[in-house]
Amino acid sequence: MKICIIGGGLVGLATARRLHHTHPGAEIHLMEKEAGVGRHQSTHNSGVLHCGLYYKPGSYRARLAVSGVKQMAAYCAEHGVAHEVCGKLVVAVNDAEVARLKGLQERGTQNGLLGLEWLSREAMREIEPHVGGIAALRVPEEGIADYRGVCDALEKENRQLGTQIHVEAPVKKISPDGKGLVVSSPSIEIHADFIVSCAGLHSDRVAALAGEERITRILPFRGEYYKLRPHAQHLVRNLIYPVPDPSFPFLGVHFTRLIHGGIEAGPNAVLAFAREGYTKWKINPVDLMDALTFKGLWNFIGQHRRMVWNEVTRSLSKRLFCQSLQKLIPEIQESDLEAGGAGVRAQAMDPAGSLVQDFVFIERPNALHVVNAPSPAATASLAIAGEIAKRVPTRV
């Protein structure tokens, strides 16, 4: 049996590895359009190990974060990839947020998180001495990891297991071939019995190549970061997050200690003018038209005018970005921040303008398409791979 995986991010790499265990003897190919694996979301993220606090109980995100964080920490330990389960604080700054944070605590408990701890202002300042706010939830199972290192370890392991990794192989066409499919790129053509597409920012387009209707569409939301200058790094020990806005799937700008040193602040969430638009002015006319001609985007903007305006202005103004951060660390100043990197989230949106919250898999007799794998899919990638492998037939 021949299986072709499209996309060499964490989800594709983890799936290829998993299939060697669940489908012994299968010939596994992985096609990646870039010159190497892990060049997009999987290595342009916050580097956090999310343990399942935020997600609706019973959803894929809840289940796969809870099991995935353990699998990811164990994988890092086994393969010598830097990681640390350092815990995080989610900080409420007013009474309304305290009420929402209590809701999160309940949700986390329902999801099976261990050791959640409600902290008074004094208690939270013992853990993070510079934090503002009036109460916090400590989430001890959360941590940080080197996802570049995880990609490299998965690539190495895959090669040892026999996965044929084809880089610079952008899939342009998928056509029927008897009971199977032919997956074509300018450099190589694979005749596969089964395909698994894990194409991140292009997942809707790759699924469409295989005949799926693009009802939901991927909208690229760039997340921009600042870094704390060395003199200000003492202000943050580990991970400090705000209470998220329930109407928005992103977590709000936060502070993250990086596994190899330094502190990042961010990311915000602004529509990118290119699916791989890591800078403000990168425009891809096809991607831009794709977004602008999708009615879901206009519905989304109509429903969230104020938030969209706030995100855009904050992206253009370091002062406003700093003001958001001051809610968490009041003493932080613009002069403490320098420009950092950016990542682009692949976020599926439906025509009504709702952001699809959960992971989404489309299952067909000879294909499985991962069409929405937002955060925490880096943390959960090994668990997602387990879920995918269960759905791949062992024979055709």
Ligand SMILES: Cc1cc2nc3c(=O)[nH]c(=O)nc-3n(C[C@H](O)[C@H](O)[C@H](O)COP(=O)(O)OP(=O)(O)OC[C@H]3O[C@@H](n4cnc5c(N)ncnc54)[C@H](O)[C@@H]3O)c2cc1C
């Ligand atoms: C700013 C930001 C912060 C985040 N923070 C976190 C976090 O702290 N913790 C966490 O768990 N998650 C986080 N996430 C989410 C996480 O990074 C992603 O959910 C995860 O990496 C998705 O992995 P993937 O393999 O699906 O996608 P990707 O890593 O994007 O991989 C998709 C791959 O498919 C390839 N591809 C696309 N089209 C084709 C084609 N036609 N042919 C061949 N190859 C193709 C791409 O080149 C790419 O390599 C964050 C994401 C962002 C953007």
